Amino acid sequence: MGENTALLQVENISLSFGGVKALQGVSFDVKSGELFSIIGPNGAGKTSMLNCISGRYHPQQGEIRFREQPITKLKPNQRCNLGIGRTFQNLALFNHMSVLDNIMVGRHHLLKNNFLTGGLYWFTGARREELEHRQQVEEIIDFLEIAHIRKAQAGTLSYGLRKRVELARAVALKPDLILLDEPMAGMNHEEKEDMARYIIDLNEEWGMTVVMIEHDMGVVMDLSHRVMVLDFGQRIAAGLPDEIMDNPLVKKAYLGEEDEQPSEESAGVGEVA
Amino acid sequence: MNTELLLQLLVNGVIVGTLYGVVAMCFVLIYKSTRVVNFAQGEFLLIGAWTCWWLLMKFELPFWFGFPLTLAFMVVFGIALQVIVLRPLIGEPIISVIMVTIGLSIFFQALMGLLFGHETKVYPQVFETSSINVLGMQVETAYILSMVISIFVMIAFYFFFKYSKTGLAMRATAFDQQVAQSLGISVKSVFAASWAISAVVSALAGIVIGMVNGVSSALSFFGIKVFPVVILGGLDSIVGSIVGGLIIGILENLAEFCDSQWLHIGNLYVIAPFYALVIILMVKPYGLFGTKDIERI
Ligand SMILES: Nc1ncnc2c1ncn2[C@@H]1O[C@H](COP(=O)(O)OP(=O)(O)OP(=O)(O)O)[C@@H](O)[C@H]1O
Ligand SMILES: [Mg+2]
Numbered sequence: 229m230g231e232n233t234a235l236l237q238v239e240n241i242s243l244s245f246g247g248v249k250a251l252q253g254v255s256f257d258v259k260s261g262e263l264f265s266i267i268g269p270n271g272a273g274k275t276s277m278l279n280c281i282s283g284r285y286h287p288q289q290g291e292i293r294f295r296e297q298p299i300t301k302l303k304p305n306q307r308c309n310l311g312i313g314r315t316f317q318n319l320a321l322f323n324h325m326s327v328l329d330n331i332m333v334g335r336h337h338l339l340k341n342n343f344l345t346g347g348l349y350w351f352t353g354a355r356r357e358e359l360e361h362r363q364q365v366e367e368i369i370d371f372l373e374i375a376h377i378r379k380a381q382a383g384t385l386s387y388g389l390r391k392r393v394e395l396a397r398a399v400a401l402k403p404d405l406i407l408l409d410e411p412m413a414g415m416n417h418e419e420k421e422d423m424a425r426y427i428i429d430l431n432e433e434w435g436m437t438v439v440m441i442e443h444d445m446g447v448v449m450d451l452s453h454r455v456m457v458l459d460f461g462q463r464i465a466a467g468l469p470d471e472i473m474d475n476p477l478v479k480k481a482y483l484g485e486e487d488e489q490p491s492e493e494s495a496g497v498g499e500v501a
Numbered sequence: 502m503n504t505e506l507l508l509q510l511l512v513n514g515v516i517v518g519t520l521y522g523v524v525a526m527c528f529v530l531i532y533k534s535t536r537v538v539n540f541a542q543g544e545f546l547l548i549g550a551w552t553c554w555w556l557l558m559k560f561e562l563p564f565w566f567g568f569p570l571t572l573a574f575m576v577v578f579g580i581a582l583q584v585i586v587l588r589p590l591i592g593e594p595i596i597s598v599i600m601v602t603i604g605l606s607i608f609f610q611a612l613m614g615l616l617f618g619h620e621t622k623v624y625p626q627v628f629e630t631s632s633i634n635v636l637g638m639q640v641e642t643a644y645i646l647s648m649v650i651s652i653f654v655m656i657a658f659y660f661f662f663k664y665s666k667t668g669l670a671m672r673a674t675a676f677d678q679q680v681a682q683s684l685g686i687s688v689k690s691v692f693a694a695s696w697a698i699s700a701v702v703s704a705l706a707g708i709v710i711g712m713v714n715g716v717s718s719a720l721s722f723f724g725i726k727v728f729p730v731v732i733l734g735g736l737d738s739i740v741g742s743i744v745g746g747l748i749i750g751i752l753e754n755l756a757e758f759c760d761s762q763w764l765h766i767g768n769l770y771v772i773a774p775f776y777a778l779v780i781i782l783m784v785k786p787y788g789l790f791g792t793k794d795i796e797r798i
Contacts, residue, residue, distance in 0.1 A: 282683055308685035320680040322673055333673045337685030339666045401685065 234296075235260040235405055235437050236281065241290035243276055243461075250276040251287065252461045258405070263431045263438045265448045267472075268458035269481060274441045275317055277458065278407050281439070282314045283307045294405070309337050313403030315394045317410050317441070323383025327374060327393050330382050331365055334400030365400060372396045372426060388419040395426065399434070406430065408440040412447060420444065424451060449473065457481065503762065509638060510754040516644050518750020519651040523706050524723055525730040525742035526658060527699040533675040533737050534695040536595070537587065540602040542703060543724015544609035549575055549704020550711035550720055551617050557625055564625075571708065572701050579700030583693045610721055621717035647709040654702055655743060662739070667694055675737075729778040735788030744789065749774050 234257040243251040250273045258264045266274045279285040281292060283304035292300050299307055313334075322330050339361065369375050372392050377385060382393055391411060398406055411427065412420045424447055430436045442448050448455060449469040456466040459481040465472055472478055528542045552574055556567035586605065590598050632641045662668040673681040674691045682688055707720055730749045734741025756773035760766055781788070 284679060284683065303687075304679075304682040305685050305687050308683060314683055316680065320677060322676045322680075324676065325672065329669065329672075333669055333681075333686075334684055336666060336670055336673075397684070 233260055234258065235262075235294065236439070237291075237293040237296070238277075238281070239291045239293070241277070241280055241287045241292065243273075243280060243285060243287040243289075249461050251280070251458075253290070254458065254461070254463050255290075256456050256463065256466055258437060258439055260404075260437055261431070261435065263427070263440070263451055263453050265452040265455045266439065266441050266458060267443070267445075267448055267455060272458040273461040274458055275409055276461075278314065278409050278439070278441060281307075282312060282407055305337075308401060308403075311402075311404035312407065313398040313401035313405070314407035315391075315398050315409060315411060317413070319387075319390050319394060321382040321390055321394055321397070323381070325382055326379055327382055327385075327396075328365070328378045330393055330397050331368065331400045332361075334397035335361055335365060338402065364402075368396050368399050371429070372399070373422075388415050391415065391419075391423070392426075395423075399430065399436075403436065405437045405439065408438065408442075410441050410443065412442060412444060420447065427451060506761075507758055510758050511751065512638060512640065514751035514754035515747065516648055516750070517753070518747035519655075519743075520647055520706050520710065520746070521723070521726060521730050521750050522743040522746025523651045523654050524703055525727050525734065525746050526655070526739055527703045527706075528727050528731055529734075529737060529739055529742045530671075530695050531699050532731075533739075534671050535587070535692050537602065538595075538599050539699070540599065541606040541609060541724070542699070542727055543721035544606050544613075545575070545579075545700050545703035546707030546710065546723050547613050547716075547718065547720045548578065548609060548707070549700075550707035550716045551613055552704070553708045554622060554624060554711060554716050555617070558622075568708065571704060575700045575704040576697045579697035580693045582700070583696035587696070588689070588692070606721070606724070610718055614718060617716075619718065621715040621719075623715045624712045641713055643709060643712040647706075647713070650705060650709060654705065658739065667691075671695060726774060729774040729781075731788070732778055733781050733788055735790040738788065738790035741788055741790030749777065752777055 236258040238257065239255050241251050241254045242249070254273070254277060256264075266277060268274055276285060280287050283299075283302060283306075287300070290300070291298055294307070294310055294312060297310075299310065299312075302310075322333065325333070369378060372395060374389065374392055374396060377389060377393075382390065385393065395408070395411065398408075408427070412423050415423065427438060427440065428451060431438050440448075440452070449472075452469055454467065455469055455472045457464050457472060457475070457478050459477075464477045464481060465475045467475075524542060524546065527545070528539055531537055531539045531542075549571060553567055553571040556562050556570055557564065560567075562570070582605075586601065587598070590601060630642060632639045633645065634640075635645075662672060670681065670686045671691050671694065673684065673686055674688055678688050681691075706723070710720060710723070726749065730745040731742055732745075733748060734743070734745030753770055753773055757770040760769035
């Protein structure tokens, strides 16, 4: 897992939409090389948390640091340029473009020359750059096993394949931190296994730090190094997968017994240093 | 029936139609990437044509120098307009933004009138021969130039959107701004780029028309003609704007033909496109190539 420095630090984040408190004072950090999962019931604030990290939402309170640099005020595209990539819970591919073009958009911020392929590259000296990018894009395509659909229009593909293409696009950004919002939702067992393998490889072989939201407990417990549990916008637990499984608060949140608010103990249940 | 006249008018229709297509493309470009309906599109032609005329007449610059200088000015103008006027309006209701572009249209027209007067002014002679013979017909050199430039612009658009980094970013932004941003695309730069490109290419069209007909406020009427064209082609389709331009250009000239031969109404030429507009809106409200808005839940 490499060094033990925190790549991402999230401190006391609160976010509300009108009267809805989506997040209330949530803090956690993710170490470099870690595979970190966020779980919790529907509407717990998981996607909101991810959106705060990627810059889509701006929390009213708190600070987020990436490599110790505050990023809370930066725009999504600036955060992307720093090395944060993401996928979306509801597929967000450019449906009218080919798979290859989708991946090239992911490559966008790494391109220096304005002209890619076509008749223009020998005028602009883009040829070598182009070849390098092609090579890396090919590598991603091979890795995610989507070579056979590279020319297909993204919108025409099956759901499972589109999820994979979206992952490919995010990987093309070459992020140090990749945020995955329910990468396996709506997939069958086989597709889930494939996806799990890709995520492990991204983490172990490509060296990406992963923050993942996932509902499938089996997958979460198998893959994650550490897990954080959100419920009603609050962090109710964080720790190793085993500890989370045994945590009574977590069981309660998932069984939906909400007679008492689990707020007073929320500070550091099961926290590992 | 006067076939020679008909043929001449058809050729005119194709030439004017491609120009309509080019201006409509500029309009669609802004609409697609920023969702702004630009009522000041015609004024871009006007400003471009006047600027070039001014450089050529007042400073006696040669055409090969004054022309690119005008285009460079239009790049700056387009970016400035987006940054100063339109950027602060991001997030405001669409109707306010439309009001602002209508305001801009009126403002620029008045400003050009103030600066350059209201009479039609002609360009200095740019070409040695003013017309050449094509297949037995006299065609003005500037028209040939216009055709060549229009086709060049269309091909350039194609390559730009297909193969350039900025073009790819623009397509991505047009589809989904939030997602584009999360992939590292600066939506602000994309907006500025689309206004700049739109202004430059419109100015190009304005100069070409100015060379044929002279420069006057009538040029901005092109901006209004764009509406039948884009409504026909579909507000968000680049290909549609080219096809729409051709159809409207030819339709106009056919109307002129019928008018002069049989009907003798006198101005069918001017209003025919708007009859077409009304009919299209009734039968195909999203145009020939436009995408239907699908309600998402
Ligand atoms: N843009 C928004 N506007 C208003 N309310 C929002 C918005 N985004 C999220 N919320 C609210 O914030 C709360 C948390 O939503 P969020 O999408 O983060 O939940 P989640 O944990 O991702 O749930 P799920 O498992 O269903 O994806 C919900 O009550 C939701 O309605
Ligand atoms: Mg969610």
